[in-house]
Amino acid sequence: MRKEVINQVKPFRIIIRSIRDSFKSVFRNFSLSMASVICTTITLILVALAIIVTVNVNHVTKTMEEELTIVVYAKEEATPEQVENIENRINKISGVKDVVAKSKEEWKLEMKNYSHTLEVTLDYLENNPLLDSFIVTVNDVNNLAPTAKEIRTFDGVESANYGEGMVEEIISVFDVIKTVTIVIVIALVLVTAFLISNTIKLTIFSRRSEIEIMRLVGSSNISIKLPFIFEGFLLGIVGSLIPVIVAIYSYVIIYEKFGGSISFGVIELVKPMPFILYTAAILVIIGSVVGMFGSSRAVRKHLKI
Amino acid sequence: MKFIRIKDCYKVYKNGVAAIADLTLDIDKGEFVFVIGASGSGKSTLIKMLYREEKPTKGIVEIGGINVGKLRNRTVYKLRRKLGIVFQDFKLLPKLTVYENVAFALECIGMKGNEIRPRVLKALEHVGLKDKTRSFPNELSGGEQQRVCIARAIVNNPKLLICDEPTGNLDPKTSKEIMDVLDAINKDLGTTIIMATHDKEIVNRMKKRVIVLDSGVLAQDHEKGSYKSSEAF
Numbered sequence: 001m002r003k004e005v006i007n008q009v010k011p012f013r014i015i016i017r018s019i020r021d022s023f024k025s026v027f028r029n030f031s032l033s034m035a036s037v038i039c040t041t042i043t044l045i046l047v048a049l050a051i052i053v054t055v056n057v058n059h060v061t062k063t064m065e066e067e068l069t070i071v072v073y074a075k076e077e078a079t080p081e082q083v084e085n086i087e088n089r090i091n092k093i094s095g096v097k098d099v100v101a102k103s104k105e106e107w108k109l110e111m112k113n114y115s116h117t118l119e120v121t122l123d124y125l126e127n128n129p130l131l132d133s134f135i136v137t138v139n140d141v142n143n144l145a146p147t148a149k150e151i152r153t154f155d156g157v158e159s160a161n162y163g164e165g166m167v168e169e170i171i172s173v174f175d176v177i178k179t180v181t182i183v184i185v186i187a188l189v190l191v192t193a194f195l196i197s198n199t200i201k202l203t204i205f206s207r208r209s210e211i212e213i214m215r216l217v218g219s220s221n222i223s224i225k226l227p228f229i230f231e232g233f234l235l236g237i238v239g240s241l242i243p244v245i246v247a248i249y250s251y252v253i254i255y256e257k258f259g260g261s262i263s264f265g266v267i268e269l270v271k272p273m274p275f276i277l278y279t280a281a282i283l284v285i286i287g288s289v290v291g292m293f294g295s296s297r298a299v300r301k302h303l304k305i
Numbered sequence: 306m307k308f309i310r311i312k313d314c315y316k317v318y319k320n321g322v323a324a325i326a327d328l329t330l331d332i333d334k335g336e337f338v339f340v341i342g343a344s345g346s347g348k349s350t351l352i353k354m355l356y357r358e359e360k361p362t363k364g365i366v367e368i369g370g371i372n373v374g375k376l377r378n379r380t381v382y383k384l385r386r387k388l389g390i391v392f393q394d395f396k397l398l399p400k401l402t403v404y405e406n407v408a409f410a411l412e413c414i415g416m417k418g419n420e421i422r423p424r425v426l427k428a429l430e431h432v433g434l435k436d437k438t439r440s441f442p443n444e445l446s447g448g449e450q451q452r453v454c455i456a457r458a459i460v461n462n463p464k465l466l467i468c469d470e471p472t473g474n475l476d477p478k479t480s481k482e483i484m485d486v487l488d489a490i491n492k493d494l495g496t497t498i499i500m501a502t503h504d505k506e507i508v509n510r511m512k513k514r515v516i517v518l519d520s521g522v523l524a525q526d527h528e529k530g531s532y533k534s535s536e537a538f
């Protein structure tokens with residue numbers, strides 16, 4: 001019975017001891033700990049920058065894409081039934097997000113409000129020369145072309161345009177920008193992992209005699225690894241503190257200074273909250289997880305597993 | 306049943322060097338055994354096989370009924386907790402005090418803090434270093450450092466103490482003191498001691514069992530032997 005109790009308590013004691021030792025070890029090997037922390041800090045600042053740029057580029061492209069619409073005009077001779085039929089058929093196309101109908105009368109009213117000349121001219125005409133129309137928005141910008149093509153086949157449709165040519169070009173540029181920024185973020189995360197784990201490897205190499213003694217006095221592999229894993233976690237957390245502060249403050253300041261958009265309002269920035277907090281959380285997670293895995297892998301080399 | 310049983314044991318390293326060949330040996334509980342031989346005779350390999358740093362290529366190495374050669378790497382720690390190991394180069398942690406170095410062995414196996422203190426002090430008393438608990442290894446003489454190493458090895462009350470040339474770095478006077486400590490541990494605690502050594506004087510003086518290895522082969526095995534009785538070596 002007593003042995004069972006001891007066996008249950010032991011793992012808990014080993015964990016507590018590992019946490020205590022990891023703190024001690026950070027201070028005992030202060031210069032190497034600092035090297036790890038500085039390395040983590042620098043790379044995580046780069047990662048933060050890359051994340052901020054990527055998310056903003058995505059935000060800009062998404063906003064622009066959302067503004068892309070298809071303008072559909074019904075034929076002049078189209079009957080009200082035909083116009084209604086066009087709207088119903090557009091709504092049934094998969095991938096269509098929204099259809100806003102604007103009748104020729106609504107157009108006339110709107111144009112009359114533009115200027116007095118237009119008002120007089122339109123009143124003079126017996127028949128309304130304007131056309132019934134629909135503004136169609138789609139879920140995916142890639143659906144623009146096929147949707148417009150399909151609408152053109154409907155009875156009573158005069159035209160369905162979305163700015164052919166230019167839209168395709170914008171979309172392909174956006175795709176390239178998105179891919180490039182995502183590749184940069186992934187590459188930076190990998191570089192961070194590599195740099196952090198290499199620095200930790202150096203720290204652990206300098207302590208291989210300690211690991212050897214632990215093995216010889218009968219430490220199990222897990223109880224040897226645990227303090228180093230906690231240490232890597234701790235160094236990762238400490239190393240991510242400065243990047244977190246830099247990211248939060250600098251982004252909030254930039255956002256406020258430019259009033260939420262740059263390039264004369266063309267590029268709208270992502271609102272700082274909660275975006276920058278998520279970025280901070282990602283930085284802490286990258287730092288701590290990479291620290292833990294880096295340590296674990298580095299210790300493994302010195303254990304006969 | 307013999308405490309240590311080595312039967313038809315061979316050890317060939319990956320580079321082809323045959324360190325131990327056809328070794329058969331029994332050691333009883335409470336014995337004090339010297340393992341002697343020239344450099345490259347297989348002393349260190351034998352010692353390493355006992356604490357399972359090396360595995361025999363063929364044959365059996367058994368301690369207390371456990372075939373240590375068959376132990377898996379991740380369970381070797383269970384064997385090591387039952388052994389004490391003393392090295393020529395002490396292997397002390399320079400940033401820990403004497404007390405911490407000895408306590409380290411017990412902390413590593415997850416012993417409670419309040420159980421550690423009396424055991425560490427008792428072990429340090431055994432080796433005559435109770436008044437140096439707060440010193441760091443670099444503040445101690447070679448002999449004192451080796452005593453700390455011995456205290457660390459016996460703090461877990463092992464049944465077997467394995468010593469790999471513990472006096473190799475020490476002057477004759479200090480070596481004698483260390484041997485007195487080991488002898489007392491053997492007699493007072495009944496710990497079985499296996500010691501690899503080059504030190505002729507010690508072997509001659511102690512009159513213990515002497516095993517002579519020559520090119521990995523058991524050349525001689527003398528009860529209460531000495532260097533004189535093993536002139537082949």
